[in-house]
Amino acid sequence: MTILEFTDVHLSFAGVKAIDGVSFTVGRQELFAVIGPNGAGKTSIFNVLSGVYRPRSGRVVFDGTDLVGKRPHEIAALGMARTFQNVELFANLTVLDNLMLGRHNHIRYGPLSAIAWLGRARRAELAAREAVEQIVDFLELEQWRRLPVGLLPYGVQKRVELGRALAMEPKLLLLDEPVGGMNVEETEDMARFILDIRDELDIPIVLVEHDMGLVMDLADRVLVVDFGRAVATGPPADIQHHPDVIRAYLGEVQPT
Amino acid sequence: MKGRPLLHTSYASEMALFNTPAKRVWFGVLLAVAVAVPFLLTDDILQLLALCCVAAIGAIGLGLVTGYAGQVSLGHAFFLAIGAYTAAAISGDPDGRVIGFGVTNMLVWLPAAGLAAAAAGVLVAPLATRLRGLYLAIVTLGLVFIGQHIASEWSSLTGGVGVGRPAASLEVFGYQLATTDAFATRDQKLFWLMLALLLVFALAARNLARSKVGRAFTAIRDRDIAAGVIGVNLARYKTIAFAVSSLYAGCAGALLYTVSGYFDPSSFSLLLSVQYIAMVLIGGAGTVSGAIAGAFFITLLPRLTRELQAWVPFISTQPNEVPNVFQVETILYGVLIIVFLIFEPRGLFGLWVRARNYWKAWPFSY
Ligand SMILES: Nc1ncnc2c1ncn2[C@@H]1O[C@H](COP(=O)(O)OP(=O)(O)OP(=O)(O)O)[C@@H](O)[C@H]1O
Numbered sequence: 001m002t003i004l005e006f007t008d009v010h011l012s013f014a015g016v017k018a019i020d021g022v023s024f025t026v027g028r029q030e031l032f033a034v035i036g037p038n039g040a041g042k043t044s045i046f047n048v049l050s051g052v053y054r055p056r057s058g059r060v061v062f063d064g065t066d067l068v069g070k071r072p073h074e075i076a077a078l079g080m081a082r083t084f085q086n087v088e089l090f091a092n093l094t095v096l097d098n099l100m101l102g103r104h105n106h107i108r109y110g111p112l113s114a115i116a117w118l119g120r121a122r123r124a125e126l127a128a129r130e131a132v133e134q135i136v137d138f139l140e141l142e143q144w145r146r147l148p149v150g151l152l153p154y155g156v157q158k159r160v161e162l163g164r165a166l167a168m169e170p171k172l173l174l175l176d177e178p179v180g181g182m183n184v185e186e187t188e189d190m191a192r193f194i195l196d197i198r199d200e201l202d203i204p205i206v207l208v209e210h211d212m213g214l215v216m217d218l219a220d221r222v223l224v225v226d227f228g229r230a231v232a233t234g235p236p237a238d239i240q241h242h243p244d245v246i247r248a249y250l251g252e253v254q255p256t
Numbered sequence: 257m258k259g260r261p262l263l264h265t266s267y268a269s270e271m272a273l274f275n276t277p278a279k280r281v282w283f284g285v286l287l288a289v290a291v292a293v294p295f296l297l298t299d300d301i302l303q304l305l306a307l308c309c310v311a312a313i314g315a316i317g318l319g320l321v322t323g324y325a326g327q328v329s330l331g332h333a334f335f336l337a338i339g340a341y342t343a344a345a346i347s348g349d350p351d352g353r354v355i356g357f358g359v360t361n362m363l364v365w366l367p368a369a370g371l372a373a374a375a376a377g378v379l380v381a382p383l384a385t386r387l388r389g390l391y392l393a394i395v396t397l398g399l400v401f402i403g404q405h406i407a408s409e410w411s412s413l414t415g416g417v418g419v420g421r422p423a424a425s426l427e428v429f430g431y432q433l434a435t436t437d438a439f440a441t442r443d444q445k446l447f448w449l450m451l452a453l454l455l456v457f458a459l460a461a462r463n464l465a466r467s468k469v470g471r472a473f474t475a476i477r478d479r480d481i482a483a484g485v486i487g488v489n490l491a492r493y494k495t496i497a498f499a500v501s502s503l504y505a506g507c508a509g510a511l512l513y514t515v516s517g518y519f520d521p522s523s524f525s526l527l528l529s530v531q532y533i534a535m536v537l538i539g540g541a542g543t544v545s546g547a548i549a550g551a552f553f554i555t556l557l558p559r560l561t562r563e564l565q566a567w568v569p570f571i572s573t574q575p576n577e578v579p580n581v582f583q584v585e586t587i588l589y590g591v592l593i594i595v596f597l598i599f600e601p602r603g604l605f606g607l608w609v610r611a612r613n614y615w616k617a618w619p620f621s622y
């Protein structure tokens with residue numbers, strides 16, 4: 001069973017072929033990693049998936065629905081959540097408010113109930129707050145709850161962004177370099193959270209990451225891209241020894 | 257929890273509007289002062305304060321679209337005009353010189369003015385989904401010129417430039433809300449009425465701002481791509497922002513001229529839009545109390561500059577002499593906007609936060 005089918009997608013920017021015919025599928029229990037050198041097109045794949053970019057051609061089917069041409073909020077409503085390579089949090093808002101924003105689609109009332117703030121809106125806000133507190137617990141964010149996100153250390157911000165994505169109760173989670181710029185300790189914490197998400201919350205994950213150790217440890221399957229093309233797909237052990245991969249990517253990093 | 261008033265034992269108590277004793281006390285004191293004030297002040301000042309309250313309703317509206325949702329609108333004067341003319345036409349004398357339908361009940365013309373302006377706001381909103389920042393500001397500026405042109409041409413509605421028409425009448429089911437009687441003067445009643453309306457509109461805005469809708473507004477303002485990716489429908493929420501903001505402007509426009517009783521199409525100029533922008537920026541964008549403070553400040557400013565004349569005798573009160581108080585006023589708006597943007601972007605609200613933090617930390621300076 002697959003949750004995502006990405007088929008022969010092409011995307012270009014003024015002559016730069018950011019994605020040049022990439023295909024892959026992600027299973028419902030899978031932790032699928034995408035690796036590749038800088039500028040290979042990894043983030044572009046995420047941007048196509050979440051509706052930020054519209055591909056020139058190709059098919060993207062998520063949980064039975066074609067995503068091409070859909071706008072980001074429609075794709076979010078279908079159950080796709082993501083984090084960004086450079087944290088895209090609402091820096092002026094507190095951790096709690098950022099997480100509450102993640103629950104936007106699960107809070108159902110309109111502007112009129114909001115103005116009156118009677119039964120319906122109040123109940124919905126309280127329910128959302130309780131759900132958000134569970135995420136605070138899960139990601140161990142208690143001590144920062146009420147602080148504006150902009151004041152927090154980078155590693156914590158990355159965790160808050162993960163929390164915001166989790167608050168959406170997604171069917172598929174896209175993580176763009178979740179440990180980029182983190183120290184060893186923060187990286188280990190994050191790895192633990194990613195495994196917990198897959199194993200305890202049963203959410204399939206697509207992971208873009210430069211940290212080879214992390215990818216080799218966590219991923220079920222790996223896709224290697226280079227210059228917008230898929231170089232190889234397979235289990236981490238096979239990928240490490242694939243000659244094209246070594247040429248394209250691992251040439252600069254000694255395979256472990 | 258006795259003895260620890262800041263400890264919340266449920267999410268509900270923490271999420272309450274006045275969630276600390278300090279906020280409750282402050283609000284109570286302010287309200288008591290406001291209700292008592294008419295017994296202490298002269299009628300002309302009360303009239304001015306009534307105007308402040310109405311301006312605050314308009315400023316809260318602009319604050320929602322510009323301060324919260326980040327959509328800079330210079331078109332506020334246009335929506336104020338729609339409200340003012342809708343109300344005046346509905347409540348106007350059917351046999352008069354200008355269009356009037358003779359429905360003088362405020363419970364009819366006030367909502368109608370708000371809804372008419374909100375409808376216009378919904379029509380304008382698609383611009384905001386295509387344009388951003390400065391471009392949106394310039395296009396909404398265009399609305400002001402279109403509005404002014406229509407208002408000066410359509411004299412059967414507006415009475416024409418230099419003549420004008422009577423404003424809506426303050427009446428509910430035949431009962432005059434603002435007439436001098438044995439208990440209170442017209443201006444005292446006017447002040448209480450506008451204060452009560454301001455409270456209602458401010459409370460509604462605060463509720464909206466702390467809800468799902470208000471959070472979506474801030475998300476759009478701060479990072480629209482991330483907002484879309486977490487599920488915020490940008491077009492829908494920009495439309496809501498413009499609709500609510502225009503609704504506030506429409507109601508403010510309808511009420512604004514009931515104080516003086518008469519108005520003229522030249523009122524709805526770019527200067528009016530700029531004054532409202534100044535209220536929001538000086539008060540502190542993104543807060544309801546800031547918009548109220550800014551509205552009081554800007555509305556009282558002309559009065560203060562006129563007082564200034566007593567101290568600085570070379571400033572004239574005659575518009576045809578240089579320098580005159582009107583020039584000083586215009587320059588002051590500009591200078592204040594610049595000073596606040598550079599030194600305290602959070603506006604008067606920011607000054608208040610600083611003062612509060614200073615006293616909280618006192619006697620430590622950090
Ligand atoms: N908005 C854009 N406009 C123009 N070019 C773009 C845009 N986004 C991406 N590109 C180009 O597309 C190519 C792929 O970029 P992408 O960000 O997907 O790479 P990446 O694999 O995520 O790299 P990194 O590891 O550095 O994050 C690059 O050549 C980049 O310059």
Ligand SMILES: [Mg+2]
Binds near residue numbers: 042043044085
């Ligand atoms: Mg990238």
